[in-house]
Amino acid sequence: MCYEYFGSYAEGLYKMATNKAVFILDNGAYTAKVGFSHSDHPRVIPNCIMKAKSERRRPFVGDQLEDCRDVSGLFYILPFQKGYLVNWDVQKNVWDYIFSKECCPVNFTEAPLIVTEPYFNFPSVQEAMTEIFFEEYECTSLLRINAGDLSCYNYMKKNAGTLCCLLVDSGYSFTHIAPYIKGKKLKQGIIRIDVGGKMLTNHLKEIISYRQLHVMDETHVMNQVKEDACFVSQNFLHDMEIARKRDAENTIARDYVLPDFTTLRRGYVRSIGTADKSSESEQQQILRLNNERFTVPEILFQPSDLGISQMGIPEAICHSISVCPAEAQSHLFANILLTGGCTLFPGFRERVEAEVRSRAPDHVDVRVTLPANPVTYAWQGGASLQQDPEFFNMTVSREEYEEEGHNLCFEKFDI
Numbered sequence: 001m002c003y004e005y006f007g008s009y010a011e012g013l014y015k016m017a018t019n020k021a022v023f024i025l026d027n028g029a030y031t032a033k034v035g036f037s038h039s040d041h042p043r044v045i046p047n048c049i050m051k052a053k054s055e056r057r058r059p060f061v062g063d064q065l066e067d068c069r070d071v072s073g074l075f076y077i078l079p080f081q082k083g084y085l086v087n088w089d090v091q092k093n094v095w096d097y098i099f100s101k102e103c104c105p106v107n108f109t110e111a112p113l114i115v116t117e118p119y120f121n122f123p124s125v126q127e128a129m130t131e132i133f134f135e136e137y138e139c140t141s142l143l144r145i146n147a148g149d150l151s152c153y154n155y156m157k158k159n160a161g162t163l164c165c166l167l168v169d170s171g172y173s174f175t176h177i178a179p180y181i182k183g184k185k186l187k188q189g190i191i192r193i194d195v196g197g198k199m200l201t202n203h204l205k206e207i208i209s210y211r212q213l214h215v216m217d218e219t220h221v222m223n224q225v226k227e228d229a230c231f232v233s234q235n236f237l238h239d240m241e242i243a244r245k246r247d248a249e250n251t252i253a254r255d256y257v258l259p260d261f262t263t264l265r266r267g268y269v270r271s272i273g274t275a276d277k278s279s280e281s282e283q284q285q286i287l288r289l290n291n292e293r294f295t296v297p298e299i300l301f302q303p304s305d306l307g308i309s310q311m312g313i314p315e316a317i318c319h320s321i322s323v324c325p326a327e328a329q330s331h332l333f334a335n336i337l338l339t340g341g342c343t344l345f346p347g348f349r350e351r352v353e354a355e356v357r358s359r360a361p362d363h364v365d366v367r368v369t370l371p372a373n374p375v376t377y378a379w380q381g382g383a384s385l386q387q388d389p390e391f392f393n394m395t396v397s398r399e400e401y402e403e404e405g406h407n408l409c410f411e412k413f414d415i
């Protein structure tokens with residue numbers, strides 16, 4: 001990886017040999033991906049505090065929500081707003097829970113910490129992060145980094161000999177497109193599209209509330225509806241035509257059986273006309289989903305559908321590549337990497353590949369990779385970065401921080 005080299009190589013190797021596992025916190029606006037580098041998988045913990053109508057007295061922190069029987073009318077308190085950390089009290093509460101015995105006990109005086117933050121994070125937020133981890137959690141060693149840098153590292157490690165990577169991270173608040181050349185991000189090529197999973201869920205809530213049932217207070221359930229039922233269309237106008245058809249000719253329409261939190265805890269998609277005649281199924285509450293199944297994710301490809309005058313993902317990919325050096329462009333087209341929860345919509349990868357293909361110069365190869373788990377991919381990158389001989393030269397130790405303060409952190413952490 002092409003990071004500035006701050007200490008001696010031998011010193012790095014020595015530190016690596018004397019240290020055990022590193023703790024990695026990919027601190028997303030929707031979920032935190034957490035765990036030690038020697039684990040196979042991180043734990044994925046909702047990064048919020050929730051209050052339920054059914055249990056008004058108890059706030060649920062992170063995955064404590066699993067203890068809540070009835071999650072209807074759930075109220076969310078989020079540390080992030082519009083993609084940036086703003087509510088520190090809430091964030092500290094969630095972190096305290098994550099680092100506690102109940103969740104992922106960690107002793108930061110032993111384990112170095114890798115923590116992620118958004119591209120172009122505000123300097124004031126960066127300073128607060130550094131302070132909290134060194135002063136309140138008493139970290140001995142810290143690396144603050146963009147999640148995209150870890151994803152790119154993971155990709156380059158898995159694809160030996162690859163020099164470039166065009167990262168698409170479609171998460172909760174935003175979608176970012178970021179070109180990496182020889183492991184280093186090209187900042188002038190980074191594009192932020194202000195559409196992510198949160199906006200899609202909100203839009204689905206609005207459409208369903210307007211068309212059939214008031215669900216504006218049911219963010220949790222409607223988010224599940226989105227994840228279970230939506231897909232990315234490969235031919236929007238054709239799918240619109242099918243959605244206008246009736247009965248068996250309409251192959252898009254589905255029923256969504258809503259949870260009632262007594263017999264059914266999580267809803268599910270059901271083909272139309274396959275309900276049995278039992279009294280149980282007569283009591284079920286159903287949503288009929290039709291073109292919303294694909295018009296909602298379409299916003300990622302056509303933000304103008306919601307009045308957002310920004311490029312859709314494929315156009316942004318091509319634009320981002322066009323500002324990169326000419327010799328890197330064909331490599332970037334051939335190494336497009338998808339990460340973040342929204343890339344899990346069925347058809348997402350195929351649509352990106354087809355549209356970028358049609359926009360790219362004829363002679364270049366276009367290859368789009370969707371990893372097995374695009375949500376935890378950055379965390380996995382952190383886990384393998386820990387084995388890199390340069391890793392400890394990328395971190396800042398508590399003594400260094402105490403001596404040199406924030407300036408050293410701004411110098412070393414390229415956010």
Ligand SMILES: Nc1ncnc2c1ncn2[C@@H]1O[C@H](COP(=O)(O)OP(=O)(O)OP(=O)(O)O)[C@@H](O)[C@H]1O
Nearest residue numbers: 028029030031171172173197198227340341342344
């Ligand atoms: N199977 C799925 N299909 C569609 N969307 C999904 C799926 N799984 C998760 N998502 C959506 O992905 C979003 C969260 O993605 P991710 O976990 O990458 O975000 P994050 O890392 O917490 O946030 P960010 O990177 O924006 O700070 C949520 O809106 C969630 O609903």
Ligand SMILES: [Mg+2]
Nearest residue numbers: 028029147171
């Ligand atoms: Mg993320």
